[in-house]
Amino acid sequence: MFARQNVPRYNVRMRASHLEDFYSFLRFPSISTDDNYSERVSECAHWLVGKLTGIGLKAELVPTPGHPVVWARNQHRGGRRTVLIYGHYDVQPPDPLELWDSPPFDPVLKDGYVFARGATDNKGQILSHILGIQETIEEDGELPINLHLVIEGEEEIGSANLGKFLIQNRDSLKSDVAVVSDTGMITRGVPTLSYGLRGVTALEIKVTGPKMDLHSGVFGGAVANPITALAQLLGTLHDREGRVAIAGFYDRVKSLEDWEREAWRKLPIDGDREVLKETGAPELFGEAGYNSFERLWGRPTAEINGIGGGYQGKGTKTVIASHAMAKLTFRLVPNQEGDEILKLARAHLRKNLPKGVTLDITDGHSGPWYLTDPHSPGGEAAQRALRKAFNADVALIREGGSIPIVSQFRGILGIETLLMGLALADCRAHSPNENFPLENLEGGIRLNKAVLRELAG
Ligand code: BES
Ligand code: MN
Numbered sequence: 274m275f276a277r278q279n280v281p282r283y284n285v286r287m288r289a290s291h292l293e294d295f296y297s298f299l300r301f302p303s304i305s306t307d308d309n310y311s312e313r314v315s316e317c318a319h320w321l322v323g324k325l326t327g328i329g330l331k332a333e334l335v336p337t338p339g340h341p342v343v344w345a346r347n348q349h350r351g352g353r354r355t356v357l358i359y360g361h362y363d364v365q366p367p368d369p370l371e372l373w374d375s376p377p378f379d380p381v382l383k384d385g386y387v388f389a390r391g392a393t394d395n396k397g398q399i400l401s402h403i404l405g406i407q408e409t410i411e412e413d414g415e416l417p418i419n420l421h422l423v424i425e426g427e428e429e430i431g432s433a434n435l436g437k438f439l440i441q442n443r444d445s446l447k448s449d450v451a452v453v454s455d456t457g458m459i460t461r462g463v464p465t466l467s468y469g470l471r472g473v474t475a476l477e478i479k480v481t482g483p484k485m486d487l488h489s490g491v492f493g494g495a496v497a498n499p500i501t502a503l504a505q506l507l508g509t510l511h512d513r514e515g516r517v518a519i520a521g522f523y524d525r526v527k528s529l530e531d532w533e534r535e536a537w538r539k540l541p542i543d544g545d546r547e548v549l550k551e552t553g554a555p556e557l558f559g560e561a562g563y564n565s566f567e568r569l570w571g572r573p574t575a576e577i578n579g580i581g582g583g584y585q586g587k588g589t590k591t592v593i594a595s596h597a598m599a600k601l602t603f604r605l606v607p608n609q610e611g612d613e614i615l616k617l618a619r620a621h622l623r624k625n626l627p628k629g630v631t632l633d634i635t636d637g638h639s640g641p642w643y644l645t646d647p648h649s650p651g652g653e654a655a656q657r658a659l660r661k662a663f664n665a666d667v668a669l670i671r672e673g674g675s676i677p678i679v680s681q682f683r684g685i686l687g688i689e690t691l692l693m694g695l696a697l698a699d700c701r702a703h704s705p706n707e708n709f710p711l712e713n714l715e716g717g718i719r720l721n722k723a724v725l726r727e728l729a730g
Contacts, residue, residue, distance in 0.1 A: 286715070287711055287714065287715060291404055291714070291718075292382075292711075294324065294400060294403075294404070295380070295387065295396070295397065295400055295714065296380045296387075297320065298317070298320065298321075298324075298362075298391075298396050298400055299378065299380040299387070299389040299390075299391055299392060299396055300378055300379070300380065301313055301314075301316055301317035301320065301362075301378070302364075302367075302377075302378045302390070303317035303318075303362055303363050303364055303391070303426065304363070304364055304365070304366050304367075305339075305340055305363035305364070305426055305427050305428075305429050305430050306365075306366060306429065306430050307366060311340070314340045314362075314363060314426050315340065315341060315426075317362050317363075317426070318334055318340070318341045318343050318362060318424075318426055319334065321343045321362060321424055322334050322343055322345075324403065325343070325345040325403065325422065326345075328403070328406065328407040328410060329347070329410050330345040330346060330347055330406070330420070330422065331345065331346050331347070331348075332344070332345035332346075332422075333345075335438060337427075337434035337435075337437070337438065338434055339426070339427050339430075339433060339434045340363060340425070340426030340427050340434075341426060342423060342424070342425050342426070342434075342435065342438050343362065343422075343423070343424040343425075343426075344421070344422070344423055344442075345420075345421075345422040345424075346419075346420060346421055346422070347415070347416050347419065347420045348415075349419040350419065353417070353418055353419050353729065354418045354419065354449045354450075354728055354729055354730060355418065355419040355420075355421065355447065355448040355449050356418045356419070356420055356421070356448060356449065356450055356451075356452060356725070356728050357421040357422075357423060357446065357448040357450070357451045357452070357682070357686070357688065358402050358420065358421070358422045358423070358451070358452045358453075359423045359424070359425075359451055359452070359453050359455075359678065359682070359690075360395045360398060360399030360402065360423075360424050360425075360453065360454065360455055361395045361399070361424060361425050361426065361427075361428030361429065361455065362395070362396065362399065362424050362425070362426055363425070363426045363427060363428055363429050363430070364390050364391035364394070364395075364396070364429065365390065365394070365429050365702075365703045367390045367705070369705065370705075372705035372706070373705045373706055374388070374705075374706055375388055377389060377390040377705075377707075378390060380392065382711070385710055385711050385712060386708040386709065386710050386711070387708060387709050387710075387711065387714075388706055388707065388708045389707065389708075390707050391707065392700070392707050392708050392709035393695070393696045393697070393700035393701075393702050393707060393708065393709040394455070394696065394700070394702035394703065394707065395428070395454075395455045397695070397709035397713065397714055397717070398454040398455060398694065398695050398696065398709075398717060399424055399454070399455075400714065400717075401454065401695065401713075401714055401716075401717025401718050401720070401721055402422070402452075402454060402717070402721050403422075404714075404717075404718045404721075405717070405718045405719075405720070405721025405722045405724075405725070406420070406422070406721065406725070408718060408722060409721075409722050409725055416725055417725055417726055417729035418725055418728055418729050419448075421446055421448055423435075423438075423446075425438075425678075428455070428676070428677075428678070430638065431475075431637070431638025431639070431640060431677055432638075432640070432677045432678045433638065435678050435681070436678070436681050436685065439678075439681055439682070439685040439686060440685055443685060443686065446686060447686070448686060448688055449651075449688065449728075450651045450688055450689060450690070450691060450728065451679070451682045451686075451688050451689070451690040451691070452655075452690070452691050452693065452724060452728075453676065453679065453690055453691070453692050453693075453694075454692075454693050454694050454695055454717065454720075454721075455676055455692075455694060455696075456470070456672050456674070456676070456692045456693070456694030456696065457670075457672060457674075457694045457695075457696040457697070457698065458668075458694060458695055458696065458697055458713070459540060459541065459542050459668040459670055460541065460542045460547075460697070460698065461697060461710075461712075462663060462665060463541055463542075463663070463665055463666075463667075463668050464659035464660060464662065464663040464665060464666075464667050464668070464693075464720070465659070465667065465668045465669075465670055465693070465694065466647050466652065466655050466656055466659060466667055466668070466669055466670075466691070466692065466693055467669075467670050467671060467672045467692035467693075467694060468644065468645050468646065468647040468652070468669060468670075468671060468692070469570065469607075469642070469643060469644040469645070469671030469672065470642060470643040470671070470672050470674065470675055470676055470679060470692070471570070471573070471604040471605055471606055471642050471671075471672065471673055471674065471675055472604065472605035472606070472609070472611060472639075472640050472641040472642035472643075472675055472677075472680075473602055473603065473604055473605065473638075473639070473640055473675040473677070474602065474603050474605060474611040474614055474615055474637075474638075474639040474640070475600070475601065475602045475603075475636070475637030475638050475639065476600075476601050476602075476615060476618065476619070476634055476635060476636050476637055477598065477599070477600050477601070477634070477635045477637060478503075478506075478598065478599050478601065478622060478632060478633065478634050478635075479596055479597075479598045479632070479633040479634075479635075480499045480500075480502050480503045480506065480582075480596060480597050480598070480626075480630045480631070480632055481499060481595060481596040481630060481631050481632075481633070482496055482497050482498065482499040482502070482593070482594075482595060482596065482629060482630045483496055483593065483595050484595060485595050486592050486593065486594055486595050487592065487593040487595075488591065488592070488593075489591040489592055489593045490591055492593060493591075493593055496593065496629060497627065497628060497629025497630050498593050498594075499582060499593075499594055499595065499596050499597040499630050500582045500583050500594055500597040501627075502597070502626070502627040502629065502630040503580070503582065503597040503598075503599060505627050506622060506625055506626055506627060506632075507577055507580075507599060509621070509625040510575050510577075510601075510621075511575065514559070514560060514561050515558055515559045515560055516560050516561075517573065517574065517575045518621075519575065519617050519618055519621040520617065520620075520621065521617045522573070522575075522614065522617060523573070525608045525609050525610065525613075526572070526573060526606055526607075526608070526609060527606070527607045527608050529563075529567055529571045533571070534567060536669065537564075537566045537567065537570070537670070538564075540566070540668055540670065541668065544564055544565035544566035544567075544569070545557055545564055545565045547565070547698055548565045548569075551698050551699055559572075560572055566670075569673035570670065570671035570672060570673055571606055571671065572606060573603065573604055573605055573606045573609055573614075574603065574604045575601065575602075575603050575618070576601065576602050576603070576604070577599055577600070577601055578600045578601065578602055579598075579599065579600035580597075580598070580599045580600075581597065581598050581599075582594045582596060582597030582598060583597065600637075601618070602637075603615075603618065604673065604675070605641065605642050606642055607642055607644050609642070610641075611639040611640070611641060612639070615636060615639070619634055622634060638677070639677070640675050640676070640677020640678075640680070641677070641680040642675075642680070643676075643679045643680050643683075643690070644671075645689050645690065646689075647669045649689060651689060651691055651728070652691065654691075654724075654727040654728050654730075655691040655693055655724065655727070655728075657723075657727050658693075658720060658723035658724040658726070658727040658728075659693060659720060659723075661719075661723045661727075662716055662719040662720035662722075662723050663716055663719075663720070672692070672694075676692075679692075691724075693720065693724070695709075695713045695714075695716065695717045695720075697710070697713070
């Protein structure tokens with residue numbers, strides 16, 4: 274097991290049934306990206322409907338061309354605020370499996386942390402909403418607000434069908450504000466309100482040379498090698514400092530304001546130190562003139578997420594592969610536009626393609642950035658709830674990650690989103706040994722009870 278420093282022994286005060294719910298939820302391998310798991314994804318959605326019905330909500334499964342949306346409501350009454358709580362029950366694939374210390378869909382509790390795929394992202398977080406709602410109904414007989422709880426099964430693959438769900442149910446879903454806990458806490462015990470997200474847009478490229486794999490002795494030197502060509506092409510995406518070298522890429526990027534850079538420097542955590550500690554990278558890297566928080570929250574990137582081609586087995590094989598591929602994503606910041614960035618990227622790739630090969634480009638999912646005001650009335654209510662639940666000052670931050678649907682809550686439903694996440698920097702979301710501390714499940718339950726009260730006004 275990997276080392277966790279300074280973890281105090283944790284006494285589980287949590288209600289046994291809450292823990293049971295958490296484990297049951299985590300046991301579903303609700304991997305949205307892999308068709309082989311569709312049935313399991315749907316079982317997870319059914320489990321949620323059962324759980325939500327059990328606590329007294331009216332819950333239904335809304336089918337989509339992909340995975341179903343779980344939609345639950347309480348009895349709505351006039352004169353009350355309406356709150357839309359959003360999260361996702363799908364998870365990233367657990368690969369590489371051999372790097373897990375325990376099976377990813379067989380949750381275990383170690384020193385107060387529950388280990389399983391989805392423990393933080395997003396099952397632990399969304400469950401803290403559900404259990405907060407449950408405890409509020411148990412204690413008060415009802416909720417102080419009108420509730421829409423929307424839990425989707427396609428967040429990790431770009432939320433392609435959720436926009437349509439919002440459009441089709443626009444009138445019924447009319448709300449005053451959205452609440453999402455799919456973001457991070459700056460560090461343990463420091464309640465955090467995030468007022469921005471980066472956007473993300475993806476594409477896949479395939480470089481093709483000869484029509485089939487070739488003997489590299491018989492043909493090597495007389496035809497271009499697609500893997501070499503791909504490596505050269507990918508090498509043109511950045512300069513040596515990590516600045517993106519695509520013409521026009523930064524044209525619309527809004528400069529960071531002095532007040533914001535100053536506020537981030539006053540946060541109780543040093544971003545540079547945190548990045549070194551969490552990642553194990555030998556040194557910091559990135560655009561000159563920015564520190565790690567600024568690079569992560571306020572600057573755009575081009576990333577190569579996957580690369581393939583040629584012989585990957587044991588030993589050597591003297592071959593020239595017919596093709597090579599790579600998967601790219603771009604993180605976007607205000608005021609970049611995904612479609613425009615894809616267009617610039619495609620033009621750059623075509624222009625810089627080495628001789629002797631052809632290029633195919635396929636666009637992937639896309640989601641815009643988000644920026645809101647943490648001092649709006651909703652933002653202030655969120656901060657009061659955060660302070661109350663964690664008994665500490667609230668950190669105001671932006672996030673490097675993306676939640677594509679949040680900008681559609683604004684665009685389609687006309688509401689702002691309060692991002693009050695519970696993910697820690699070492700939660701290992703999307704990685705082996707993903708985990709969530711029970712401390713945050715408990716804190717999250719307290720937070721959600723307080724949020725409902727504060728938002729009721
Ligand atoms: N929960 C994350 C997004 C996140 C992580 C926001 C950390 C803020 C802090 C979410 O589940 C996620 O991973 N989203 C994807 C979106 C993509 C697949 C369209 C992402 O950011 O890569
Ligand atoms: Mn998530």
